[in-house]
Amino acid sequence: MKKKRHAHSKKTGLPPGTLIHTGDVKTSQVTLTMFRYSAEQIEERTITSLDEIPSESENSILWLNIHGLHDPKIMAEIGLKFKLHPLVLEDILNTEQRPKVDVYDDYLYLVTRFFTYDSREMQINSEQISIILGEHIVLSFQERPTGSFDPLRERLRANKGLLRKSGADVLAYALLDMIVDKYFIMLEQISDDCEKLEDQLLHRPSNVVLQNIHKLKRETMDLRRAVWPLREIINSLVRNEFDFFQESTTLYLRDVYDHSIHFIESLESLRDLLAGMLDIYLSSISNQVNKEVRILTVVTMLFMPATLISGIFGMNFEHMPLLKDYWGFWIALAFMLLVAGGMGLHFWRRQWLSRH
Amino acid sequence: MKKKRHAHSKKTGLPPGTLIHTGDVKTSQVTLTMFRYSAEQIEERTITSLDEIPSESENSILWLNIHGLHDPKIMAEIGLKFKLHPLVLEDILNTEQRPKVDVYDDYLYLVTRFFTYDSREMQINSEQISIILGEHIVLSFQERPTGSFDPLRERLRANKGLLRKSGADVLAYALLDMIVDKYFIMLEQISDDCEKLEDQLLHRPSNVVLQNIHKLKRETMDLRRAVWPLREIINSLVRNEFDFFQESTTLYLRDVYDHSIHFIESLESLRDLLAGMLDIYLSSISNQVNKEVRILTVVTMLFMPATLISGIFGMNFEHMPLLKDYWGFWIALAFMLLVAGGMGLHFWRRQWLSRH
Amino acid sequence: MKKKRHAHSKKTGLPPGTLIHTGDVKTSQVTLTMFRYSAEQIEERTITSLDEIPSESENSILWLNIHGLHDPKIMAEIGLKFKLHPLVLEDILNTEQRPKVDVYDDYLYLVTRFFTYDSREMQINSEQISIILGEHIVLSFQERPTGSFDPLRERLRANKGLLRKSGADVLAYALLDMIVDKYFIMLEQISDDCEKLEDQLLHRPSNVVLQNIHKLKRETMDLRRAVWPLREIINSLVRNEFDFFQESTTLYLRDVYDHSIHFIESLESLRDLLAGMLDIYLSSISNQVNKEVRILTVVTMLFMPATLISGIFGMNFEHMPLLKDYWGFWIALAFMLLVAGGMGLHFWRRQWLSRH
Amino acid sequence: MKKKRHAHSKKTGLPPGTLIHTGDVKTSQVTLTMFRYSAEQIEERTITSLDEIPSESENSILWLNIHGLHDPKIMAEIGLKFKLHPLVLEDILNTEQRPKVDVYDDYLYLVTRFFTYDSREMQINSEQISIILGEHIVLSFQERPTGSFDPLRERLRANKGLLRKSGADVLAYALLDMIVDKYFIMLEQISDDCEKLEDQLLHRPSNVVLQNIHKLKRETMDLRRAVWPLREIINSLVRNEFDFFQESTTLYLRDVYDHSIHFIESLESLRDLLAGMLDIYLSSISNQVNKEVRILTVVTMLFMPATLISGIFGMNFEHMPLLKDYWGFWIALAFMLLVAGGMGLHFWRRQWLSRH
Amino acid sequence: MKKKRHAHSKKTGLPPGTLIHTGDVKTSQVTLTMFRYSAEQIEERTITSLDEIPSESENSILWLNIHGLHDPKIMAEIGLKFKLHPLVLEDILNTEQRPKVDVYDDYLYLVTRFFTYDSREMQINSEQISIILGEHIVLSFQERPTGSFDPLRERLRANKGLLRKSGADVLAYALLDMIVDKYFIMLEQISDDCEKLEDQLLHRPSNVVLQNIHKLKRETMDLRRAVWPLREIINSLVRNEFDFFQESTTLYLRDVYDHSIHFIESLESLRDLLAGMLDIYLSSISNQVNKEVRILTVVTMLFMPATLISGIFGMNFEHMPLLKDYWGFWIALAFMLLVAGGMGLHFWRRQWLSRH
Ligand SMILES: [Mg+2]
Ligand SMILES: [Mg+2]
Ligand SMILES: [Mg+2]
Ligand SMILES: [Mg+2]
Numbered sequence A, B, C, D, E: 001m002k003k004k005r006h007a008h009s010k011k012t013g014l015p016p017g018t019l020i021h022t023g024d025v026k027t028s029q030v031t032l033t034m035f036r037y038s039a040e041q042i043e044e045r046t047i048t049s050l051d052e053i054p055s056e057s058e059n060s061i062l063w064l065n066i067h068g069l070h071d072p073k074i075m076a077e078i079g080l081k082f083k084l085h086p087l088v089l090e091d092i093l094n095t096e097q098r099p100k101v102d103v104y105d106d107y108l109y110l111v112t113r114f115f116t117y118d119s120r121e122m123q124i125n126s127e128q129i130s131i132i133l134g135e136h137i138v139l140s141f142q143e144r145p146t147g148s149f150d151p152l153r154e155r156l157r158a159n160k161g162l163l164r165k166s167g168a169d170v171l172a173y174a175l176l177d178m179i180v181d182k183y184f185i186m187l188e189q190i191s192d193d194c195e196k197l198e199d200q201l202l203h204r205p206s207n208v209v210l211q212n213i214h215k216l217k218r219e220t221m222d223l224r225r226a227v228w229p230l231r232e233i234i235n236s237l238v239r240n241e242f243d244f245f246q247e248s249t250t251l252y253l254r255d256v257y258d259h260s261i262h263f264i265e266s267l268e269s270l271r272d273l274l275a276g277m278l279d280i281y282l283s284s285i286s287n288q289v290n291k292e293v294r295i296l297t298v299v300t301m302l303f304m305p306a307t308l309i310s311g312i313f314g315m316n317f318e319h320m321p322l323l324k325d326y327w328g329f330w331i332a333l334a335f336m337l338l339v340a341g342g343m344g345l346h347f348w349r350r351q352w353l354s355r356h
């Protein structure tokens, strides 16, 4: 997993609540899109000035989505407008957070992560998504527009499902659900790469394959570590430890909880698979050494006797058999071939070079 | 374990409760079989129209078994008829669930899995079985007819045991018991394959054996992960956290609980066995290299001295001993044989080639 | 650990409480021995008909020991006589249970296991011992007479210790104590075999030794899995979760608890020992390869230069030094010996062949 | 991690509360710097005599920082002045403590550690920082001046943030925050060294690289062990188990808690990385052996046939083909080249020597 | 860790409370030393007859230390005198106990272990120390006099620290503290041996070093298992689960608790170190093989071409170049040297034999 490594260290010594965007995404502009809806009506707008944002009202749900976190001034204004704690604002901008849920008097602050898999680099990239859930309001913060929430917008516009009829907590649930659903798309991509690696392992094992298996295994474990707290968070929401979700919504959160467990177990299964592949690689190298030594042994055994025979008939004794014989040379050659052939037959019978 | 890998990702972005069958079994027709029984009487029928299903009654237990989940329309009607929550219906159709128990006001929703082992592919296939337990009703959902519950039907018809005299909770227990009992049949098949692999390992170790051991080990671990939550579920039923089981039935659930633990421990034992086999394979390869090098060394040591001797008597010095001797050649040959024989005797005594 | 593998699968589909003996011990006859004792008097009898068994009484403790479980009819009668739950009877006969304690209204049902170690097969055999503890009664069920409880019988007859003066709970404790004490005898036998293997490993490492180490390690881990739940059971008895033990007896149970922990830790220590032996074996093979290659290298380095020298003086140039010299041959030989001797000295100094 | 190994053993047998400085830092002088501040005013002073220290007052916060712990007498006086328990004083001087929090009636005693990474030795050095938090007072004890708290002093002087407006608990929080922030600077340095090692591993694997990987892995694990309790401590502060922190401050402690978890997970990720590197190293050695054997085999296969041919034509038969032929020698040479070339081509085609 | 292996098995079948000393230390005589002290006065005596022991009194603390446990009769008398439960007496004599704390009505029974490290055998020896803590009395039982508690006696006599002013609980704490302090002395000795092994590993790796590393690792893990329960015990004393310690003393117990955790973590760090050493050993052997093969390859490559050249000029063709040339022989020799020298240069440049 790619680490924005200076994220933390560049904040050392600053007072808490200092707003510094630690991500590396500097989109040209901060974009605020607003939905305001009730069962009866819906309003959709792109906000250009913070004054345009209506204040919270009992009769409608307000969803404000913010893309782009690089402008501390705008963020500070938003924080002021919605009375967010400085530490919350700091965490929204500090985009290397672990998933967590923090409860404040008027709102719940949820940090989750959104993952994309870069198959070419065999690397998982991750992005922080911050969700603020108030009584009639949901704020969502992302570094860049990814279109991840578009199906949700469609559902809102089309008034499909329960969304429009329900409170802000159902919208927050829907965002979580969308995020976790997307995890499975990434999981498929990783599984595909696993299969490719497994194929390469069996047909063209090489050092690069080994490194890739290690890379993918590490990515998988980092991913597991990053998703594990989300599981805990959703569980705490299901147990309704905080009062921001209605009883009926917790049934739906339980569904997301199921999916997060399923996802983590799939990762564990992948990790087992990759660990097994490492084992197979190592034993395939040992096997390779074995084969090489075998070839060397066979070559040596085929040529050494023949060389000895030629040496024997190259000795300078006056009295030696065959030397004067007309067929002597050919008899010697035949003898060499016989020995070599006999050994070759022996090896062939024992399937020394073909099998294993 | 075979993964229906697009199960999750094809549901991304859909509102909760959207009914999509994610399994790959499309039996030609949905089959509903109904049992209605009390201690005194029993009625067995195959349902063709949902109108035929009697409504719940205080005086008899209704068991409805549904084979085939591919028709969302029929499933929606069933859901309506028995007032099932949309998320329950969704989970019944989404056949890649982890075992779980969800409690609703009027019924308990149990997801379990049924496993079959394909010895040829060394693969465990799994199927989801959903059980709805109401006060006087049990619904069971499966993807295809497997005959797993036939002994139960027999018992109902023959009025053997407690089934007919007891409530719906005993029927639900009996279904669970049947499912867990079948796990042991699969366990035996896996154990048999383990033994075959162990045999091959000792007599014909090869790369294919290694891969099979890894495969079986991974399957075993996936299986463990899949059964582990069932253990927890049954335990929560035994502790009677939900009110759907009678005190007397929990004694029976405890029996199923014992079996599920026993099963998991047997899997752990199998995993140890397979892990040990991997170790033995690796050391058998090292041993093999050892043996090859030894053969090479022996061959080299047998021929090199002889070759040197032949080289010495092939030098062109004018004054050399033995050259003119009548027996010179034979003396040289004898010397060669003597050295080679001495070395051979040495190796034979040290049991270099036979033992180890 | 030897598994009676069809134990579970042959019960699939049967109603709960079906009595089938799953063990493989069919002793010729079921033997019932009865002790009835109080502080003042004691009666010992071998029961031939169930009618001979006196009914429970306030004034004396009744201990009934049953050897042989193969006759379901007799077992059913015993169950009826002492009002045992069908599931208890089923578990008594199904002799592959995990240790457990089940509480019923009138009695406690304890399952423990008794282990014997077969040193020749390096295999642990286990036998189920079921204990029923009522208010004034103890029933113990075993597959075959092993004499394990004989010292207890002696103590009863001789009125040594507290047994005769105490209630049925002390008798049950004494049975448990006896069983756990015997575990240590087996532990010693396993330790002895470990030491033998360690000895073989260092002096005659072979593939068979490797397999035996693996075997013993797996047996040890299976044993640990089998004893672990006993620890939990005794702990629950110590905490007096069930009301069948008197306060004063829990002190004694705590003693058994200590022993069971001690036993498990000794097993873990053995497992570490065996795991280390596997490591040593693997490195000893690598070492072996190393040694072989070294011998090969030495032989090659001793003979190759000499062979080259002989080849050089075997060339057919007209003008070559030494060829006509009277001492030429001997000078060449001396040169060969010199080179070989120099190299040999070099190796000897570096202790190439002796050490490591 | 460097261990001051005689730290503990030199205190054996002494009564509790005996003041012995176990660290190895003996700065020339003990330095006490004092800050006394309220929202309105601030006083900063270097203390030379303990009498100069003002006593605790309701209207201002007193922060006393002590550098240098080698003088038991001064420490004893400070202890007396602020009524510290002898065991607290002992722990302040015994600078090999694990992080912990101990609650006393009038103050909280916090032990944390400050780490610096010595890249040249690949070693983590650690220093103990003791913090005493009273109602209006904070004492901090360090072995040597490191400038770690300078930004905090700046903030106090400049009256930035909440510090001056808040109580002693916020100051204590700020110290903790500063310490944990610095952990990430060290983490970056370790990560840099990891990357360097990874680079060396792939391009110049050597025994030294292996030892360094092991060293760094061990340091990482020791570090994890040393930071783990800090996480627990901060968590207990967040849960406000002790009454020394105000409700509003626990929000800030939660922020430090997040960072400490993040740090530990990063360490775990590093450990995975290093473990993977060890695997790659081992397989790269096996690969290397493979390559060497391959070269040996190729050389043998190129020269052995040619040597045999030369031997054949060196035999002394009277009747041999080609010997008298004018081109005989060249034909023999060509034949040698042909065989060697054919084999070379074969190897080249199989990419035996270039590719793995 | 040395196991007194027949400790347990020789007690099989005996009634509980049977007094058998299972240790192997039979000192010539049981020695009882008595301290009776209050803040004002102190009495020290060696007891020869049990009648000399004063009975418990409100005004002074009685500490009785017993060396030598081999005489069951004396032990039984002591048990009677102080009303010890038979199981306690049994455990005192059965010197292979795990550390534990058992609470009785009138006293607390603590079992701890005292370890000494035998560097020559790389073996940890352990001895059981039993401590009985009553309201005004402390009994301590050891197998042999080791002088471990001498500093404590000194402190009592000199009236240093709190001991004389405090109750029996502080004396018990002081004994525990003394025991744990001694653990660190042993830890240093083990660390020293680790360092020696590390040194040998890098400079003279051998099979013996490997076995020693394994030995030490196993000892370390056994030690960890043996100390782990002590940590739990002290923790339970700190939490004051039993009423035998005063509130003020628990502060001191917390200090011992810190030390026990520190000790366990140091053991874990040692275990990591030893595990890393095993890895390095294995890879050093592989490296060794690599080097040997390399030497073999180099030798082969240096001599094979020269041998071929000599063979070529040893062929018996009539028409061969150079044979009649006066400088032919020297040209051939030069050619041999050239080829060998070229190859040697090539190897030298690639640093084949020096580096790695
Ligand atoms: Mg900060
Ligand atoms: Mg979802
Ligand atoms: Mg992370
Ligand atoms: Mg967590």
Ligand SMILES: [Mg+2]
Pocket (backbone or CB within 6 Å): A255, A258, B087, B090, B091
């Ligand atoms: Mg669902």
Ligand SMILES: [Mg+2]
Pocket (backbone or CB within 6 Å): A269, A270, A272, A273, B001, B218, B219, B222
């Ligand atoms: Mg898997």
Ligand SMILES: [Mg+2]
Pocket (backbone or CB within 6 Å): A177, B011, B013, B014, B015, B016, B017
């Ligand atoms: Mg969905």
Ligand SMILES: [Mg+2]
Pocket (backbone or CB within 6 Å): B177, B178, B180, B181, B255, B256, B259
């Ligand atoms: Mg069953």
Ligand SMILES: [Mg+2]
Pocket (backbone or CB within 6 Å): A265, A266, B222, B225, B226
């Ligand atoms: Mg799964």
Ligand SMILES: [Mg+2]
Pocket (backbone or CB within 6 Å): B229, B232
């Ligand atoms: Mg779970």
Ligand SMILES: [Mg+2]
Pocket (backbone or CB within 6 Å): B255, B258, C087, C090, C091
């Ligand atoms: Mg049962």
Ligand SMILES: [Mg+2]
Pocket (backbone or CB within 6 Å): B269, B270, B272, B273, C001, C218, C219, C222
């Ligand atoms: Mg096993």
Ligand SMILES: [Mg+2]
Pocket (backbone or CB within 6 Å): B177, C011, C014, C015, C016, C017
């Ligand atoms: Mg059954």
Ligand SMILES: [Mg+2]
Pocket (backbone or CB within 6 Å): C177, C178, C180, C181, C255, C256, C259
């Ligand atoms: Mg016992």
Ligand SMILES: [Mg+2]
Pocket (backbone or CB within 6 Å): none
């Ligand atoms: Mg376990």
Ligand SMILES: [Mg+2]
Pocket (backbone or CB within 6 Å): B265, C222, C225, C226
């Ligand atoms: Mg078992």
Ligand SMILES: [Mg+2]
Pocket (backbone or CB within 6 Å): C229, C232
């Ligand atoms: Mg358990």
Ligand SMILES: [Mg+2]
Pocket (backbone or CB within 6 Å): C255, C258, E087, E090, E091
């Ligand atoms: Mg005991």
Ligand SMILES: [Mg+2]
Pocket (backbone or CB within 6 Å): C269, C270, C273, E001, E218, E219, E222
């Ligand atoms: Mg041991």
Ligand SMILES: [Mg+2]
Pocket (backbone or CB within 6 Å): D011, D014, D015, D016, D017, E177
């Ligand atoms: Mg001390």
